[in-house]
Amino acid sequence: MSALTPISRKPVSFYVPVVAAAGAFAGLLVGTAQGSGLLGIVIGAALLGAIAWLLTQVLDNEKLGRWGLIALFVIAGFLMGGIAAAVIGGLFGWFFGWFTYWLYEGRYRAHLVPYLTPGQVLWHYAFRVICGAIFMFLITPILVVMPLSFNAENFFTFTPEMLRFDPAGYSLKHYRDFFTNPDWQSAMRNSLLIAPVATLLSVSFGTLAAIGLSQSHVPARRAIMAILISPMIVPLIISAAGMYFFYSRIGLQGTYLGVVLAHAVLGIPFVIITVTATLVGFDRSLTRAAANMGANPVTTFFRVQMPLILPGVISGALFAFITSFDEVVVVLFVGSAGQKTLPWQMFIGLREQISPTILAVATILVVVSICLLTMVELLRRRSERLRGMSPG
Amino acid sequence: MTDAAAPPAPEGRPGAKLKAAPVLAADGRPLKRSLARALRMQKLRALALVAPLLLFVLITFIAPIADMLFRSVENQIVSNTLPQTTELLADWDSTTSEAPDEAVFEALFFDMFLAAEAKEHTKLGSRLNYERTGISSLFRSTGRDVGKIGKEFQTALKEQNELWNDAGFWFALMTGNPPAPRDTALVKAQRNRLNALVSGTYDGDIGFAPSEEIARILPRTAREYTAFASFEALVDGRDVAKRKPWESVHAALVLDVKAPEAPAMIAAYDGPGQPELLALAENAAALPQPDFKAAFIEADKDWGRTRTWQTIQMYSPPFTAGYFLNAVDLEKTPEGIQPRPENQRIYVMLFQRTLFMSLVITFSCILLGYPVAWILANLPMRTANLLMILVLLPFWTSLLVRTSAWKVMLQQQGVINDTLVWLGLVDDAQRLVMINNQFGTIVAMTHILLPFMILPMYSVMQTIPPAYLRAAKSLGATNWTAFWRVYFPQSVPGIGAGSILVFILSIGYYITPEIVGGTTGTFISNRIAYHISSSLNWGLAAALGSILLAVVLLLYYAYDKIVGIDNVKLGG
Incomplete structure (x- = not known):
């Protein structure tokens, strides 16, 4: 500057x-x-x-x-x-x-x-210091977890050895525990089995519906939208309670399918929101042009519309994935011990046996979320470029 | 379009005639109809695209919510478990100090007997225990005692004739001779009674149907034997003909034989078991006189108390507002709706606490989010995007990671306390208690929900031109006036959107209060979870959930009016 x-x-x-x-x-x-x-x-x-x-x-x-x-x-x-x-x-x-x-x-x-008067200059910098402090508040808890996960002791705080930068104070034992403990491994496997399937379900249904909703004449559009967004608004504990009651009635409680369905429906609002946002900038004359040149609707969808809205679809998918991957309340009720996911295992770890392995898992998850965040950000820029807007 | 723009043709000219004729589409149909058809097709196509998802959401999400709402008022367990008792009890005057008469106790005996065989009586006991403590143990012990009460009649009959303890004899007696007409209606009724009791969907043949004649002569016996037969055949899958009847059947027979019109009818009877039945009718006086009321009261004094019966009568109807009353610390009593005893009132306090803490969290989010959103909106794009990562990273990080991070930070041997002790600001012996209380919940949840406040504020503030502030200042406004009168009012929609979002999210939070809230920092959702998984009072959990849902939906409606659901933005 x-x-x-x-x-x-x-x-x-x-x-x-x-x-x-x-x-x-x-x-x-x-x-x-x-x-x-x-x-x-x-x-x-x-x-x-x-x-x-x-x-x-x-x-x-x-x-x-x-x-x-x-x-x-x-x-x-x-x-x-x-x-x-x-x-x-x-x-x-x-x-x-x-x-x-x-x-x-x-x-x-x-x-x-x-x-600017001296007072205004002082305020300008004081304001920045305040904002800096708030940013610190936002990011510190996440940063603190990372070094602590290398703790050689079973403590949740920095040991004197760690503060002296003594190599003896650091170890990978919590990571080793995560990768060898069958509890954590089966939780990891369950998470990886549930989240992608749930994501696939919400993305395929959600994209289709978002395309339908973005048409110019949809009867009861507002009401439909309100229903489709509601899983995001209704408190998770209420969704969990309702699903627990209803799924036990129809025999889905405690099954893999039940958890997948529950997670899919929780991810749907995110897909709807991101994909409809992308479709706002979609030029409808492109599909008409494709139809004009003899493409049938299916071809038009896959060859013209899909590539253009793909960034929105993928970021919706990432949102849906992280929703399922992070979700604990619903799986706690709808799932049984056989569907114990990573967040569930962490929740147990935090509530009952306090083991620092949680911090190692937390660090891994932070790294995963950094990757996802980067992907979403890149996709957003690509989508804006595709739509002819300047990358933000 | 061009028609409308053209000057109106004068009357009588050929143009007027042309205009009156409908405009035709390429295929010869009137254009208007053709357009309407195209529009309809478009609507149908849009709906067809939306339909699968809508159906999916309706089944996997809306139906469960509806089920929860239903459960919050549903109360069929009482009339399903004690069908005859509740029916007779409806006429009992609950304001008297007298327990109901013998007829009710007789019905109770038969209802309880079947319920105890199906092991359903304890469920009803725990259900009624929510309304009146002590009923659970009363039902459990009575479930054991009904067998003893019935045993007396079984023994007495056996003394008369060993055949009364013989499975084959009973089966033959109840079935009658083969061509005899069967009472299939009774079988159906008893099957329904069983299905209601065990919430089953049994259907099909039980391998038995009483003859119409015996059902007329010995109505209670036929009823109870059919109930016994249904249970044996449908639930246990056994052959009825080879099973000795329960004590309840014997008790029913004694009642039937002692009925005033019985001797005449038995004398006219000539089916199987006629001599034994006749001998029994003649010796009826030697059989013990059934007095179920005395027997029940002897088994447990509570059966003689009106309170017990008032509770049963009050919760007999298939739907009840009891759970909702309970959820707001009220209870139904014979004197009307009353507040619960002082020491049992927790839900109103919990709702108040949930609302209060959500407000505090929302307010702290505004306080912390406003400066950040302002600086993000006013910095150059490149710097703002870099700082935005600091907001989005927590947003994308797992909720449990952030909650565990706060646990690490706030606990007594945690990072903050260690730092403060190291700096000498806090004595080692007096470390601050920042977790397992309201403070911990508020700090952790403010951190977790802050991005939800910053993002809507940021998107609103981005649209406010910075020139307005400069213009205000150039017109002589002080810094504060310029901000308060010019900038702030324009940023209010962002504050509104963020606040509603944060408030909605925070009043339903479960995980974070559960982990860092201890006992004083928990929300109503923690109580709902407790009732679902620990106390198993599902109806109360559903009622609490329904109240919470109503609050959230109200806010959701407000959010929709103010912001519009379509305008929810994620990740900037």
Whole structure:
């Protein structure tokens, strides 16, 4: 992004106190960990204020100054608490080097419109910090699970060995357990047997219906749509209860077919939504042109319409797949021990015997969802390109 | 089209005549009809494409929901298990302090006997136990006692003649001589009684039908013997002719023989077993006088209490509002609908808690989602797409992964507590309790549902031109005024859509409250699950579910009105 505002160096009276305040905050964290918060605040403020002044007024070589600061902090951290502290120290050093020069050179104004008042500039960055914190909230739980899954102990938290980056603190034993334990393996197999079949059912029915619904004259379109979307809206516990009662009546409770049907119907709204969204941009004259050239409806569908709406169909399929693959409430009621799926096994693991193998499974599932997310994103862009819209 | 655009032709000119004639399509039919036909075809084709899915959803999803609604009011078990008792009990005045008379107890004996043979009486016991505690054990013990009550008559008959304990003799007596007309209606009635009792669909021959004559002379005996025969043949698959009848049949015979009109009818009888029957009629006075009322009350005092009978009478009708009343902490009493005792009221509190926590979760989602949606909508496309991944990754990650992650984060030996202790903010001995309470549920569910708030907000905010804010500021508005008066009102539809979605999703949540909610952070859905899988009170589970469903459907309707179902967007 190009600079919007010309920048100039700021006076010492502005940036040294700000850096000192940030230093005081950092000092508070380090200080309480070491025993005295108040001392930490004073030392942090004094130290960082002095460093900021030295870096800008005495040294005046940005590159050297920043690298020197990082080195200094790494060494200080290492002396205080080993490798883990050295890494944290390095991060602190990098941050304060960058922060000092960012303020000193006035870089923070560069990308903002010139007419903002200082208050507005402050709010602009404060707002970003708030948003950053919310993003942290969103992503931290998922990130925390990953390193913990390599824990050598049967704990759900970081052991001192892990924090020291001691290789002895890490192991693959939870992954080994997942791949050798018959419970987990049969759960995995069940999940892989149920989800694809359910997906196939919802996609084939759903695509057909979405095409029907996107025609210009559909009687009672709203009512039909409401019924087809309802599995997504009705709380899962109610669907599960209803299916449990009804499927036991007709002898489907506790069977593979019962679970597949239940999962298929839960995936249908997603297929309907994604495919109808794709069909909105579909040019109807293409099918008419195909018919004009002598293609019958089936050929038209497979050769003209299908390739164009395929991205939508596939992302609907991925949604349906993940719905079935993740689903636990309905399978808990409709299934029996023979249909125990991966989420079910995780649910048991979380509720009864707490085993860290869950974290290994969770990590594997996160990797799977990253793959699926990437696929959906690529498909969405491809679909928009096909429809002549700019890729988002 | 061109016709309408052309100037109207003056009267009397040839053009007017042409216009009056219908416009024809290529195949010679009137164009109007041809178009209507094409439109109909189009509609039919669209419907044909939708039909398979619609049928599929109706069968696999809507039917189960309807079944659940039905179960929440269905109450046929009482009249199916005790058909004669409930029929006679209908005339009993529940406001008296007297237990019903002997006739009701007699019916109860025969009903209970068959139910106990089919082992159905305990089910009815547990059903009525939901309404009045103690009935379950009463039914269980009475199921054992009816055999003892009947034994007395069996022994007495055996003392008269050993033949009364002989399977072949009984079969011959009840069947009559071969050409004798058979009472097939009775067989059918008893088969239906059995089917209702065991919820079976038995159909077919039981290898027995009483003769019409014996059914007239010994009506109770014929009825009970046929019931016995149906059970033996249909449920156990045995040959009736080789089975000794149950004690209930003996009791029925004693009742029949002691009936005032019996001696005359038996005297006129000349079928098989005539001498034995005649001897029995003459010695009727020597047989024990049946007093079922005394026998039942002796077996368990509760049978003499009006409360027991009031409960049975109250739940005799095939449909009941009892489950719904129970779901809102009320109960039916002879004095009308009353609140339940203080210590049994939990559902209203649970509903309130569910609503309150869902509101808190929705509100926290708005609070956290609004800034994020704003920044995503106002950043350059490339950066926004990168940050969008941070929103979509949790959205795509398994619910159980996220719930287990929060368990890891929040527990007392978990990551957050460890960090706080390490930083010295919390003493090691006083680690924060953040899980197995409402706080844990709210934090975890806010995290899980946040993407559902951000995505609709984002799609609305994307359409608000940033120039509006700048224009407001250039006209002299302060930052706050510009936001509050210009930007915020335009973003309200996004907040509305996201809130309804999050609220709908959160009030039905089960997994997360179950794992991180402990006892104080659970929702009504956890109670529904408990009633389905642990307490087996399916009717109450269905009633609670129906109430929850009604709330959700109301919100769904609102969502449809405000946002439109077609406009639900997934993954940006």
